[in-house]
Amino acid sequence: MGASFIKGAPHHFHVQLEYDRRPFVRNLVLMIPSTMVLMSFLWVVMPTDPAWMAILASIIGVAVIIFGVSPLLTYHELTEDALVLRQGWYFQLRIPLDQITSASHLERGARKVGVSFQVIGSRLSVTTRRTDLMELVLDRGIRAVWAWGKRIDRVAFDTMDNERALREIRDRSLSPVRSNGAER
Numbered sequence: 001m002g003a004s005f006i007k008g009a010p011h012h013f014h015v016q017l018e019y020d021r022r023p024f025v026r027n028l029v030l031m032i033p034s035t036m037v038l039m040s041f042l043w044v045v046m047p048t049d050p051a052w053m054a055i056l057a058s059i060i061g062v063a064v065i066i067f068g069v070s071p072l073l074t075y076h077e078l079t080e081d082a083l084v085l086r087q088g089w090y091f092q093l094r095i096p097l098d099q100i101t102s103a104s105h106l107e108r109g110a111r112k113v114g115v116s117f118q119v120i121g122s123r124l125s126v127t128t129r130r131t132d133l134m135e136l137v138l139d140r141g142i143r144a145v146w147a148w149g150k151r152i153d154r155v156a157f158d159t160m161d162n163e164r165a166l167r168e169i170r171d172r173s174l175s176p177v178r179s180n181g182a183e184r
Helices: 022-045 050-072 162-172
Strands: 003-006 009-017 076-079 082-087 091-096 100-108 114-117 123-127 131-144 150-157
Touching: 009 162, 022 050, 076 162, 091 123, 091 131, 100 162, 123 131, 131 162
Parallel strands: 123 150
Antiparallel strands: 003 009, 009 076, 076 082, 082 091, 100 131, 114 123, 131 150
């Protein structure tokens, strides 16, 4: 996707940075039959009032929509003053551009894909793969609710076009962003 204007505010520019949807499609393909098997099993093993089964099915359905469908509907976004990382409706992190002191290629990231953080350390990862990522180093760090409120100063993430994302971040950053330690 290219740059576009935010509706209702024509002077505000934003760039959509798409991430790979394939891991979420695989998860969704597994979630739907698993949910159906679970509900069938519960119906057979614990015959109960249909109203309770409907409530349980609704709760599970909402979880499938939030964790299975919503990651297919969101993307990262670069605005005039921030990089907004999203993964579904359950995760959003706003990183002010003036906090970014370095943006570089990261060959290998965390073993786990998705949203994760180091218990000992200050890196948050928002990834759809384990390799070919980007890493941002933040000046003062920011608090991340997803990381138990810890202050993080490194963020690893990926997009479908990392080179374009790095270029856009460097072009818009309000602080001097360095690539691999070199002043730009």
